Amino acid sequence: MVRRLRALGFTVTAGSADTDGLRQMAPQVVLQPRGGARDHGRQNFDKSVRQGVPLADIRSELGEHADALTALYPDGIARLWGSLPTRQANNEKVRALRNRRVGDDVLFYAENHFFARARILHLFESSAVARSVWGADADGVTWEHIMALGEVEEFPAPVLAAPFLRRLNVPAPLRSLTLRPAEDYHRAAQLLPRHLQPASPQIPTPAPDATPQLSPADLLNRIGSLNTHRRAGSDAPSRHQPLSLLWAVARIATGKPRLAPWSSFRTEVGALLAEFGLPGSQVTPEYPFWHLQSSRLWEIHGIPDGAGPMPRTGVLNTAQPVAGLTLACAELLQDPLTRLQAVVTLCSTYLDDVDQRELLGRVGLAGYTTADGLPDEDLDSDDGEGTDQEQAAGPVPRRPSNSSRPVRNPAIVNQVKDLYGNACQVCMTRLQYKRRPYSEAAHIRGLGSPHDGPDELANLLCLCPNHHVLFDGLEIFIDVDGYVQQTHGGDSLGPLRRNVGHRINDEHLRYHRTLCELNRLTGK
Ligand SMILES: [Zn+2]
Structure with a gap:
C-alpha cells in the first residue's frame, strides 16, 4: 500500500505512532452493491475484478491515466469497478463518490452478504474506459466513476451483512454505494474475515495450513500445543498464554467482541497473571499479547510500522493496538461443546495447579x-x-x-x-x-x-x-x-x-x- 501510494506521488509518513497520523492513514469503508442480473453484476465482477482487465486492451481509452495504472499493475492486469453518474446533489451515493479516497477498503455486497474486499489504489473518471470495459446503456450512460483496486480478497464464505450494516447505521438491505468513516469501520471490522495481508510487516506470517478451513479438532490441537516457555529448573509451563486464551474464550462465551484493546488486556489479563500465574513469575501481559500470534489462534491489529520484532510496552500504550482470537477461532467457539472442550483443554494441559474453580469464576465462566x-x-x-x-x-x-x-x-x-x-x-x-x-x-x-x-x-x-x-x-x-x-x-x-x-x-x-x-x- 505505502509503496503504491508513493508510486503515485503521495507523501507517506510511515512509522508514526502519532494518533492523528494513524487516523489519517486508517481506511474508510466503501460499501459497494455488486448489482443483480439486470446490471450484469456477477458477470462484471467476474470480468473486471476477478479476472481483471488487460491494460493493453484499454490503452487507447486510458489517456492521461495510463501511467498511473501501469505503475499500479506491473503485471498489466487492472482490477476495476465503476459507478454510474448520479444527478442527485447530496444523497448517500454522491457523498460516497465525493469523499472516498485512495487507501479506503471496498466491500462488495450481493444478496445480503459481503463476499469480497479490496483496497482503492486509484480513482478516476473516464466514460471511454467504462464503455470499453462494461459497455453502456441505451442512453449511452456508463460506469464512468472508476476505482482501480488492489489486494482483492474474496471471503472463504460470504459474510452476513446485516450485523455489520447495523453497526454502521446503514439500513439493510444495502441499496446504494455508501461510505462510512474509519472510526465506524474500525469498530465493525471484527465482523469480517481478517485481512490476508497482515496489517504490519512485523507480524510473523503463520505457517500455511494443510487444510484452509479450521476444524474444531485443529482448534483444540493448537490450544493444546502452545509454545509456552519453561523457566530453567522448572517443569511447569508458563501460564501467560493459557490464561490469556482462557480470558479470550470467556469473552466469546459472554458475548463480548473477540478483539480487545491493549489497555483492557493489560488490566484484565494482568490481574489474572498476578493471581493465577506461576509463583514468582513476572506480570508481563505484553508477552502473551504479542507471542500468542505464533499459536495461529491470535491476531493483532494496529501496531505501527517500524515497532520492531516485539513492540515495547510504551509503543503498545501509545498505539493501543487491538488483539484477540482470529475470526475462524471465534466462530468455532460459538459452538457450546467446542467452547467447553477448549476450556477443558486449557485447564487440563496448563493450569493443573491452579484453583480452577476460582479462576473460572474470575473470568466469567462460573457457569461451567x-x-x-x-x-x-x-x-x-x-x-x-x-x-x-x-x-x-x-x-x-x-x-x-x-x-x-x-x-x-x-x-x-x-x-x-x-x-x-x-x-x-x-x-x-x-x-x-x-x-x-x-x-x-x-x-x-x-x-x-x-x-x-x-x-x-x-x-x-x-x-x-x-x-x-x-x-x-x-x-x-x-x-x-x-x-x-x-x-x-x-x-x-x-x-x-x-x-x-x-x-x-x-x-x-x-x-x-x-x-x-x-x-x-x-x-x-
Ligand atoms: Zn433416582
Missing part, C-alpha cells in the same frame, strides 16, 4: 461449574424444577426473582414424565408426593449461559430429586455406553433407562460428560 449454568451459590435458592403439578401448569420462569432466566416449556416437561410414568431413569424410584406421583425433568445441557441448551424433549431426562441434584451438580454422567457413572469414581449406577419413544440427543449427553470432566479437574 454446574450443569444448569448457574453458579453454586444459586443452588440453595433453587427449589427444583416443577416441584408440584400447579407450577408445571403454566410457563414459569425458572427463577422468578430474575426475569432473564430461561423459561421452560411445560408441555415437554410433562411429556418426559409421562413417558417414564414418573420413574427415575437412573434408579427407577417412583415417588409419591401429596398422593400424586412425583418426578423432575432435568435438562441434560442447561438452558442458561454458557451452555445454551435447547428446551426440547431430546435434551430432557426424567429423574428423581436425588439424581437430579447429582446430575446438575456434575456428580453423575451418562457414559458412551449409556451407563450412569460417578464423576469422582466408584461403581457405575447401572444403565440409564430408556423409552423407545424418547430420543435422547447424544451430543447433549456428550456435552454434559465433558462438563463433568471439567468438574473432576476443578474439583480436586
